[in-house]
Amino acid sequence: MPTAIDLLKRQFFFTDEDAERLRELLPLAEEHQQQLVNSFYDYIQSQPETAAILARQTTREKMSHYHRLWFLGLFQGVYDEAYLQNLKRIGHAHVRVGLPVNFVNAAMHLVRHVLHHLIHDTFADRDLRRSYRESADKILDMNLSVMTSSYRDEEMKKVFISRRLESGLIHLAERFTYGLNLILVLALAGVSLGVVGMFVENLLEIFRGDVEKGILSALGAMLILWMMIELLDNEIKNLKGGSFNILVFIGVIVVAMVREILISTLRHDDLKTQAFLTITLLVLGIVYFLVSMAQKNRE
Numbered sequence: 001m002p003t004a005i006d007l008l009k010r011q012f013f014f015t016d017e018d019a020e021r022l023r024e025l026l027p028l029a030e031e032h033q034q035q036l037v038n039s040f041y042d043y044i045q046s047q048p049e050t051a052a053i054l055a056r057q058t059t060r061e062k063m064s065h066y067h068r069l070w071f072l073g074l075f076q077g078v079y080d081e082a083y084l085q086n087l088k089r090i091g092h093a094h095v096r097v098g099l100p101v102n103f104v105n106a107a108m109h110l111v112r113h114v115l116h117h118l119i120h121d122t123f124a125d126r127d128l129r130r131s132y133r134e135s136a137d138k139i140l141d142m143n144l145s146v147m148t149s150s151y152r153d154e155e156m157k158k159v160f161i162s163r164r165l166e167s168g169l170i171h172l173a174e175r176f177t178y179g180l181n182l183i184l185v186l187a188l189a190g191v192s193l194g195v196v197g198m199f200v201e202n203l204l205e206i207f208r209g210d211v212e213k214g215i216l217s218a219l220g221a222m223l224i225l226w227m228m229i230e231l232l233d234n235e236i237k238n239l240k241g242g243s244f245n246i247l248v249f250i251g252v253i254v255v256a257m258v259r260e261i262l263i264s265t266l267r268h269d270d271l272k273t274q275a276f277l278t279i280t281l282l283v284l285g286i287v288y289f290l291v292s293m294a295q296k297n298r299e
């Protein structure tokens with residue numbers, strides 16, 4: 001099975017000949033390593049963002065030491081699994097110091113620029129120059145690819161953690177709402193039983209001789225029972241994943257109002273109270289009508 005470094009080499013068409021050519025460039029790299037390190041440092045100092053990182057994170061000597069070692073490592077001719085792991089570590093080191101990825105790209109561009117010039121100024125033969133340049137480009141691009149993928153890894157890690165947290169919270173909230181709905185259904189069932197009791201009580205009143213009051217009260221209780229059934233039905237639909245129906249709740253208030261008017265008639269309330277209840281019922285009726293129209297239009 002091909003290893004990760006084999007895959008990387010295959011992706012960039014990096015061959016043993018490329019490795020050999022890079023090894024041949026080592027004396028040239030050693031000779032000009034200081035030039036590279038200086039250009040690197042000048043670039044870092046020229047950009048406010050990178051200069052701030054340098055001031056905050058390390059010293060010129062330490063950073064230049066690391067950058068020099070990396071530069072010489074490009075021409076060792078050995079590009080194995082250990083080399084790849086080291087590149088990944090370097091990538092993560094830059095993520096850790098807070099270096100934006102575009103500066104890694106820009107710094108790599110600078111290294112490429114310096115190398116192209118060195119090769120151009122050193123080798124007279126055109127074909128030789130081209131093959132050295134191509135091999136140098138391949139190793140730089142492989143380095144860039146691994147280093148920038150460290151940034152993607154970090155992003156993915158963040159996304160993954162926040163996604164897990166989000167779905168955990170959503171799941172918890174869903175279970176909580178489900179539990180509340182369950183309690184609501186039980187409470188509604190309990191209240192419905194109470195309404196049945198009220199209805200029976202009203203019927204008994206008829207037999208006790210208070211026919212008018214008994215019939216009107218029983219009618220009111222029946223209306224409430226009817227609405228309780230609607231409410232329960234709506235809640236059960238909700239538990240099964242259906243949508244919330246606001247119309248049922250307005251209906252409950254309408255029915256409660258009708259019952260109040262019936263009782264008010266029995267109590268022989270004054271005209272003002274009865275007019276107030278009737279107007280309230282009228283307004284509720286209009287609201288019910290408008291909401292049901294809006295729902296129909298949406299369907």
Ligand code: HEM
Nearest residue numbers: 044050053054057058062066070090093097103104107108
């Ligand atoms: C082509 C691009 C670059 C390469 C190949 C490179 C290479 C390296 C390497 C090999 C290390 C040592 C990592 C370790 O072993 O932990 C390092 C560290 C570091 N690099 Fe770079 N670097 C690049 C660009 C930059 C840029 C643009 C900055 C700008 C500020 C920078 C700042 C640093 C800093 C602050 C450290 C940590 C030094 C320490 O630990 O004291 N590097 N880099």
